[in-house]
Structures are given as structure tokens and as C-alpha cells.
Amino acid sequence: MKLTPLADRVVLKMTEAEETTKGGIILTGSAKEKPSVAEVISVGPGGTVDGKTVTMTVKPGDKVVGGDILGTVQETEIVEHRIMVKPGVVGTVKAIAEGDYTVTEQIGSIETANGDELPVTLMQKWPVRRGRPFEKKLAPNVPLVTGQRVVDTLFPIAKGGVAAIPGPFGSGKTVTQHQLAKWAEADIVVYIGCGERGNEMTDVLNEFPELKDPKTGYSLMERTVLIANTSDMPVAAREASIYTGITIAEYFRDMGYSVALMADSTSRWAEALREMSGRLEEMPGEEGYPAYLGSRLAQFYERAGHVISLGKEGREGALSVIGAVSPPGGDISEPVSQATLRIVKVFWGLDSALAYKRHFPAINWLTSYSLYVDNMGKWFEENVNEHWMEDRQKLMTLLQEEAELDEIVKMVGMDALSAGDRLKMEAARSIREDFLHQNSFHEIDTYTPLDKQFRMMELVLAFYEESSEALKSGATIKNILNMEVREKIGRFKYTHPDT
16 A cells, blocks of 8 residues: 655654574574664655644655654754654554644554554654663763853863752852853753742743844744743652753754753752652651662763764764752752762852852852863864963962962961062952953853953963063062053953954
């Protein structure tokens, strides 16, 4: 019987499993190699489905495997939705319907190798607690550029990497995540508001449509998926929201996109686990959290990665996960923070003292770290500037030396320091105020490209190095600190990168 599919439907015929080995041994049903390749019998014409134009990319006679692209739909102005063969589903089309259908209605059925009939719809269904398969995981050696100077320069995250943002109330976790969602170099952003305040999700819904993507010029909402689960919603929904978000992110990753997922906050998710565990009368662990808290967090974060997706094309996709942690009273020794820190490789520790000083982002440069730096050093030197890692190390050294000198200043005062140490203190203050401090509400300062970040580093370090030479030549520290150029250095961050 000749089947003529409609619109974006494709008829597949499974490749028969081999009955015998090359040596002639007859194989039992369980020993047969299950085929993962199918042949395209006929293809629908495409056209308009649910108001969107569908383009078919396969033709009769093509062999397809799980993950291959059957067609495309222009989802938004900048996102092309790729219709993929569902992983592991291969068989013969037994029935196909005619007419108009939604994405949830059954349009036919497929008979698998073991005789089961699976319903066919225009969308994929996947159990959210299980990670979607991929071909191969790649090394995390390419940075996820965020435009936030303290992140990109000092504590970068890799594409496919995982990061945690722990911090007390009011230290700027949500604002930092909003910034990363707005400006991170990702094709798709998935933002999960898990058990947070309703007004925070309202802010996202109001702000994102108004903001322009610096790469495409379209609204940020065109490439953003929002999952809203506010604090007044049931705990079961809260527990499910995290899994739902990462499964959607994996789906877009399989299409070959770079996806950034913001989980705000995993502490509220852990609290939902605790409440459900209590209702199930399970044995409680530390602070009442279930004993399996650490393994559940690991299952979630391990689904991130830079991968080669299923399919013959070998598409590269990346899923980066950034989770906020809200420890009670800012104490990161509590179970959720500790279990998270055992898994993630980037720690952006927010500091309430910096937040009270109006220093944003309030990421403490002495306690934070990134274990991806060494892997990505080569990329920065090849793609930005060969002196990038050298300058970064100089910045970190000055900030650490300032912390040591600050203890002396607290005891005996600034006047007890030598001219060289006073200059170090001033150089570190310039790094803090002119480089690390960033105004998220300023149209230019909110996002800084990598080349401008490097020029800012060079500017701050050049002043320090030239001033050190001037001190050796007999200049006074007072005259050096009163130079007009210092004000120009401070204003450079508000200069457009193209000027």
C-alpha cells in the first residue's frame, strides 16, 4: 500500500535485524542487533502547520537514524526548530491519518521490531528525569562569553560547564542570573524561576521583550524559554520544574544549539524535596533534607555538557547550567551548598558586605574560583590577545596583595604604609571600582565584549606599572594619585566599544 503523508509527516521503514551471523549462526530474538537505521519511504510536502511554515529536508530513499533532522519550522524570527527522529524509535508506519491536527493529537502509529505499536504525534515526548542521549561528550575548552567582566576575566565558565551562585538574601543572585540570561553567548536561554518571588518572574516577563539581543537585534524573548514556578505553587510542581527545564534545554541542545540554563534557585527545589520526603515518611538526613539530596543534585548538573548530538551530521550542541543557591543566613556550610560545591567547577561566591557597599556584581574575588581557567587559557590567547592570561594573573595578584595590606591598614592606618604599598592599594581600588564594578542598568556598561575587557585590563595595569616607574624616578605618591588621567580611566567603561 502506498502511503502519502501530509504536511510535515514522514513515513519510515525499519531496517531488518540480521537473522544470522557472518559465520551462519542463527540468532535468537534477544541476541539480534536492534537496528538504529531506517529508510525514508515517502515525505510530506511541508507547507503551513499550526500557522508556521515547515520545510522538509529528507527525500524518499534516505536512511535516517535517531537524531536526524526530518524538517524545519521557523519557530521565531531567530530560532529554527528542527524536527528530529526520536532517539531509539525505528519501525514501520502502520497507519497515518489525513486532515488538520495539533501537536498533541495522534496522527498514526509505528510498529517496532518487537511488535509494539507506538502512537505518532507531531512532537516528541521524553521522561524529564532521564537525560536525553548523545553521541559523545567534548572537553570544556571554549568559554561561554557573558559580557560580565568579573565572570569572563577572573572566573569564566565553559560552554557546557556548570556554575553555582550561592549568596545570602539581597546579595544579587537573581540580578546576576538575569544578566547572564540577557547577555550570555547562547542561542537559547532557558530560565527556571523555581520557588522564587512572583515579582521576579514578572520583571523577567516585562524586561525581556523590551531588550534587544546584541547579536541579532531582535527581542531577547525570541530565544528565551521561561518556566515560572513561584513560591505559592504546589511543592510537587516545584520539584518537577527543574527537570522540565533541563529536558527542554537538552531538546534544543540536540538540535545543535548552544543553550544556557538558569536555575533560580536550587535551594527552593531542595526544600520541595525535603517536604515531599517528609510526607513520604522517609528517613531524614542532615537538616531534614533527604539522604539522596547529593545524588539528585548530581543527576541534575551532570546533564550539562558540550556534546556531539545523535544523527549522521554530528551536530555540536552545548548545555551550560548556572544554578543559584540560597543558603539560610548566607551560611554555605549547609547541605545544599556543600552538595552543590562538590559537583560544580565554577563558584561565584556572592558577598553581602560587597552588596552593602553597592559593589555589583557582588562576586567576592578572594573566595570565588573557576576550574575551567587552565583549559580555556589557550582559547583566550588565540582569540582575544596573547597577553590575556598574563594580565589576568596580574589583576588577581594585586587584589590578593590588597587584602593582606588591608589588614595592616586596619591596625596602624594608611600612613604606616610605604609609597609602593600605597600605590598597590590604589591600583587594586582602581581594579575594583573601574573594572570589576559593573552597572547592569547602564546601556553601555551592562555588556562588555572581550576585546574591550582586555583593553580595560591593559589600561588599569599600565597606570600601575608606569606609576611604579615614576616612584622609582623620584615622583611623590601624592602627585601620582592626583593625576587627571585617573578620572579618564574610571570613565572608560562607559565608552562605547566601537569608539
